[in-house]
Amino acid sequence: MAYYVTTPIYYVNAAPHLGHAYTTIAADVMARHMRQRGEEVFFLTGTDEHGEPVAQAAEREGVTPKELADRNAERFKGLPPVLEASNDFFIRTSDPQHAAKVQEVLQRVHDNGHVYKDLYEGWYCPRCADFKSGNEMGRDNTCPIHGIPLDWEHEDNWFFRLSEFQQPLEDLYERRPDFVAPRARYNEAKAFIDQGLQDVSLSRAKLSWGVPVPWDDKQVFYVWFDALLNYYTALSYADAGRDLTETFWPATFHLIGKDILKFHAIYWPALLMAAQVEPPQHLFVHGFLLQEGQKMSKSLGNVIDPLQVVETYGADALRHYLLRDVTFGQDGSVSTTAFEGRYETELANEYGNLASRTIAMVHRYRDGTVPRAELDAQLGEALMIDERVADLVDKADLTAALETIWIAVRRLNRYVEEQAPWQVARDERRAGDLDRILCSLVEGLRVVTVLLHAYMPAATERVLTALDQPNTDYGQARYGAGGGGSSLGRLEPLFPKR
Ligand code: MSP
Helix, strand or coil, rough: CCCEEEEEEEEECCCCCCHHHHHHHHHHHHHHHHCCCCCCEEEEEEEEEHHHHHHHHHHHCCCHHHHHHHHHHCCCCCCHHHCCCCEEEEEEEECHHHHHHHHEEEHHHHHHHCHHHEEEEEEEEEECCCEHHHHHCCCCEECCCCCCCEEEEEEEEEEEEEHHHHHHHHHHHCCCCCCCCCHHHHHHHHHHHCCCCCECCCCCCCCCCCCCEEEEEEECCCCHHHHHHHHHHHHHHCCCEEEEEEHHHCCCEEEEEEEHHHHHHHHHHHHHCCCCCCCCCCEEEEEEEEEEEEEEECCCCCCCCCHHHHHCCHHHHHHHHHHHCCCCCEEEEEHHHHHHHHHHHHHHHHHHHHHHHHHHHHHHHCECCCCCCCCCHHHHHHHHCCCHHHHHHHHHCCCHHHHHHHHHHHHHHHHHHHHHHHHHCCCHHHHHHHHHHCCCCCCCHHHHHHCCCCCHHHHHHHHHHHCCCCCCCCCHHHCCCCCCCCCCCCCCCCCCCC
């Protein structure tokens, strides 16, 4: 089966922060997990480079939009490798192949009769690159997201007949209750549709930094349509020798933050229908990372730099923390204190310690060779979780999946305490018991490690290498799938004290 997961493409008007890292990490966990299950995966991320937010930031810095985009796109492009994210391609909307495909698709929308010219008058936020209707505005005509005054725009635009898609969208939502998750976001999108859809601007006349409208050389496409199309255009040129569209479209999951729901849940499927392209299968909408109750954002100046966190603690720790501490799909506060707490209690003391003491005991009591013995059945129930974890990841319920695995990690640590192998080792007559305990522990550790691999690729690889059982295929996530008798290597502390 083909599996296609995307992140939003990030604006290049600022440096990457933890909020951007968050979506990229989540998408990576899904991509890695699916690869473990043997699926053909495509994972896309990239940068959104056109439009006012970038043009204005460039003007402030006294450089051309392209110069600013080139400079910042590099920083965004450098982020996935630091996060251990395994994206298959990085799209930039300034790629000429993207622009050509945008023109092709939107020309089709035009030719299909869904576009007309009209005068646009209304309130516009240049930071959101979004027109605001009455109920989307803050006090005194300000943007409720950025707190800046809105601009009164007045220009000839090409319009997209969104209103024509009222019924098709209602049908889509009716037919596919899992189109948008979590449920509250589905309801929010549906309520927006039920209010009655208005046509929207498809182009801008005052801006030159964008994809030119092929039938009108005085206009460029409105940045949101250009940006949304990235999910589709990338497939046509990501692999030089092959068009991947047939294989991967419709996308399996678009992961997005809740701030960009309207564009993805309403404009996007409508636009695709207008171009006679199948809408994506699922949108998953996550919440905001908050600091002291406020959204972390560049405009509010309360951002955490993911590069610094990774430098001190490693990417695995950040990945674990973000998906564990903030329920994926809801808002959640992040803080250095909470991060350090999880690092120490869960990573160092629970998983890290489970791995190091298991391996150390096999060295101490059995010269590093895992004894062959029957596995302890009492661990079976706690460790037979592969299907449950897979079902949760299928729904992008990444926090619940991680919690399910973590319960097994804790069960294994309890097992060590209950069985007290150090006592059993003192009694020669109990050699068989010790074999069973060590063999079961190694197998349990191996199972949770295969399951955790998508979340913490680096640490788990080290553990599996030390266990001499490097296979991460999902079939290996079963208690009993491992081969006993392996000889173990050494393991340096996985999560050392900082
Ligand atoms: N360029 C548009 C998206 C176009 S997609 C076709 C955009 N870019 S953005 O850089 O402003 O933000 C994109 C995404 O970054 C958000 O939807 C979300 O995925 C992530 N986040 C940015 N700040 C965030 C938080 N404070 N918390 C969680 N995620 C946030 O919008």
